[in-house]
Amino acid sequence: MPLLETSAALTQLPLVTLYLSERCNSRCVTCDYWRFGKQDVTVEAVRGLLPALRQLQTEVVLLSGGEPLLHPQWAEIAALLRGQHIGRWLLSSGLSLAKHARRVSELIDIVTVSLDGTNAATYERIRGLDAFDKVCEGITALADIGVAVTVRVTLQRANFEELPRFVSLARELGARQVSFLAVDVGNPHAFARRDALPLATALGPGQVGQLSEQVEQLIASCAEDFASGFIAESPRRLRHIVAYFRALCGGGAFPPVRCNAPEFSGVIDAHGALHPCFFIKGPGGRSAVPDLRAALEDRQYRQLRSEIRAGARPECATCVCSMWHEGGPVLAVPGRPGRPQHA
Ligand code: SF4
Ligand code: SF4
Numbered sequence: 001m002p003l004l005e006t007s008a009a010l011t012q013l014p015l016v017t018l019y020l021s022e023r024c025n026s027r028c029v030t031c032d033y034w035r036f037g038k039q040d041v042t043v044e045a046v047r048g049l050l051p052a053l054r055q056l057q058t059e060v061v062l063l064s065g066g067e068p069l070l071h072p073q074w075a076e077i078a079a080l081l082r083g084q085h086i087g088r089w090l091l092s093s094g095l096s097l098a099k100h101a102r103r104v105s106e107l108i109d110i111v112t113v114s115l116d117g118t119n120a121a122t123y124e125r126i127r128g129l130d131a132f133d134k135v136c137e138g139i140t141a142l143a144d145i146g147v148a149v150t151v152r153v154t155l156q157r158a159n160f161e162e163l164p165r166f167v168s169l170a171r172e173l174g175a176r177q178v179s180f181l182a183v184d185v186g187n188p189h190a191f192a193r194r195d196a197l198p199l200a201t202a203l204g205p206g207q208v209g210q211l212s213e214q215v216e217q218l219i220a221s222c223a224e225d226f227a228s229g230f231i232a233e234s235p236r237r238l239r240h241i242v243a244y245f246r247a248l249c250g251g252g253a254f255p256p257v258r259c260n261a262p263e264f265s266g267v268i269d270a271h272g273a274l275h276p277c278f279f280i281k282g283p284g285g286r287s288a289v290p291d292l293r294a295a296l297e298d299r300q301y302r303q304l305r306s307e308i309r310a311g312a313r314p315e316c317a318t319c320v321c322s323m324w325h326e327g328g329p330v331l332a333v334p335g336r337p338g339r340p341q342h343a
Pocket of ligand 1: 024025026027028030031032033034065066067092093114191
């Protein structure tokens with residue numbers, strides 16, 4: 001590969017994903033965090049990060065993991081960010097949301113809950129727990145007290161036939177938006193996977209045709225939901241998911257990916273390491289805590305961003321969560337323009 005020009009260091013980082021904990025209370029079949037995760041970020045580490053977040057004009061911190069609500073001091077961390085006028089976006093399994101609803105409503109701007117089934121059996125098959133009702137209860141508890149809560153669905157073999165039902169269920173639960181991703185089956189870094197990749201969760205060739213029909217029916221019957229943003233993805237993006245599954249079956253090329261996530265965001269894990277996105281491991285080198293700016297300036301990190309920008313990373317070719325953002329706020333009321341779009 002020809003030598004690439006090293007990217008300049010970033011001077012702004014509007015979106016930072018921060019893993020509060022590697023531990024998780026879910027048992028997803030596609031993930032190993034719940035098996036091996038131990039580390040929590042410390043409150044002191046987050047406090048130390050605040051000056052860099054200010055200097056980098058960070059608008060939003062996405063609190064993720066693992067399950068962030070397992071961190072015994074998650075509220076203290078959220079309050080620290082609120083004190084800096086940094087938006088708080090929580091990505092949660094939803095299992096303890098009902099318990100924390102009041103505190104979440106005080107400290108979090110938007111909550112995204114992973115809900116991979118529309119009934120108890122599908123939910124348990126994918127998430128490993130009999131907890132469908134508990135998660136739904138958490139979503140409605142938040143919606144009832146006015147929290148902006150959105151539902152995220154990872155489409156896969158066990159749930160793709162429920163595609164239209166996810167839209168109606170999200171509405172019944174009071175969510176403001178439902179979004180869809182394809183299951184990732186190729187990336188060991190994402191989800192801390194140590195064992196075999198979960199290839200069996202992808203759709204088979206016959207199922208891809210079924211999903212394609214479902215998607216076209218949804219596009220035809222839910223025009224208002226696409227227009228309002230209640231369904232977060234565009235029709236083009238849903239067809240992209242079909243093309244991704246078709247490519248996994250050998251039925252064509254992977255759909256083109258457009259992504260500038262590493263140019264406007266970064267992922268800091270519970271150990272303080274910086275990564276350019278969820279799927280690509282950072283170079284190690286300098287810790288992002290407390291000096292996030294130094295980690296961004298690190299030569300290896302800039303080189304990695306150059307490779308990504310040049311399309312030289314294999315992870316990007318099969319990515320299920322590419323993002324594109326061209327300025328404007330990175331967090332807005334769901335359904336309105338301004339958030340990074342899956343590209
Ligand atoms: S995918 Fe997310 S919710 Fe599921 S076990 Fe992994 S970290 Fe937990
Ligand atoms: S396309 Fe995916 S893997 Fe590549 S930089 Fe974007 S988020 Fe990361």
